Amino acid sequence: MSAAIAEMDDAPLTAQIAGKIREMLISGELAPGAKLSEQQIAGQFGISRNTLREIFRLLTSQNLLVHIPNRGVFVATPGEASVVDIYRVRHVIQKGAVRAAVRTHPALARMRELLTRTEASREAGDWRSVGTINMEFHRSMVELCDSPRLSASFELVLAELRLVFALFEDTAHLHDPYIALNCELLVLLEAGDIEAASDKLDAYLARSERSVLAALQTAKQKTSPRL
Amino acid sequence: MSAAIAEMDDAPLTAQIAGKIREMLISGELAPGAKLSEQQIAGQFGISRNTLREIFRLLTSQNLLVHIPNRGVFVATPGEASVVDIYRVRHVIQKGAVRAAVRTHPALARMRELLTRTEASREAGDWRSVGTINMEFHRSMVELCDSPRLSASFELVLAELRLVFALFEDTAHLHDPYIALNCELLVLLEAGDIEAASDKLDAYLARSERSVLAALQTAKQKTSPRL
């Protein structure tokens, strides 16, 4: 009945907690660079240290945590190099997706639906939601490839990118200008104009990367003026 | 003294064993579909069950093992769907690499070197080595992107592909025809002819995929005539 939001009872304990920690990471609840003490986190979630270590291994393999031997695990702190790399991956994979696009693909319909929901969230001023849906939009775009492995790889970098966004507090202006670009891109895809869509994607990614890098720059200045 | 072959002492125990198991997987020592009992494997390597579970999580996240809750972990058995998907990923990523190629990139030199070593191994009749070097060749190609994350993703599917090769016994004819194609492709890249190189890559991948699928078909018939 009320099992609407988060009710994954049956899933193995490690998956549950891993999901929770993942949520805390991309929501910024766990600050980047923070050290995650095994003892403390294990106590906090009421699980054993051994079980937690399995979870840490999982999240580390997803680039959300960094594991330094004999030192512990830390929340990853994506720097400019990571952002550049992430957008390089996006460029390759998403361009491949656009090239593989066919007009009848269900992913296009999903993208259209997400776009309307974005509009709604934007008018409601829910920028947090706008960011989430925007991510989903691009995730769906990659599904044009019909490749589970490619989608999985892409999801990895998207999660990492959300970690970057968690560094900022004001995400509004980071998403706002791109809704329109998303819309234009989708129209081109629905029309089957691969060439134009590809160019539009280039523009989108270049512009997005620049603004993320800029925001990262200012954010870094605020948190640590020197070093 | 005799510390020639495998002596990674300092690395954490889990990394060591994980590497060993990984080797056993891609060398076919652990047959696809085989169940890996925690107790047995842990005893075999003289490590604890807890430590082994961390390793299993790692290899599972790399698609080399399949983890079924409350059932255990099994060596992944890539089927036709996996092969098709793997080549889809290769298509997207490697095409992106070719597009990003610049004539002065060090990866090109490495590819050239690997090609000569392939020739040597081929004449020596060491097909096992030919396969390994061929993988390295394509791995280097992806490094044209200068993207650690893209390289990591690609390495994942390559490892899985080697798992497929482990299903066959006669890998000679699977690599032989492609040495020449690799060479032609490299020549085009060195000449800076992106367009031609891209086409050549398409041909390579299409042909390789077909032969792998064919080999998989016959291999499956031999192991399990029905079902």
Place this chain on the structure above:
DNA sequence: GCAATATCGATTGTTGAACAATATGTGCGG
């Protein structure tokens, strides 16, 4: 005899405690 069910056994899931190995921090002496 055969199908549905109950039971049993083995394996995985998870825990807690223990010890070794390693890094961090502290104080001492030079």
Place this chain on the structure above:
DNA sequence: CCGCACATATTGTTCAACAATCGATATTGC
């Protein structure tokens, strides 16, 4: 001020145990 020994805390790893779950076997009823 610098380097070195020591104390401390955390991670790395193991072990033993118990709960939960799955598969197979044995039982029961028809």
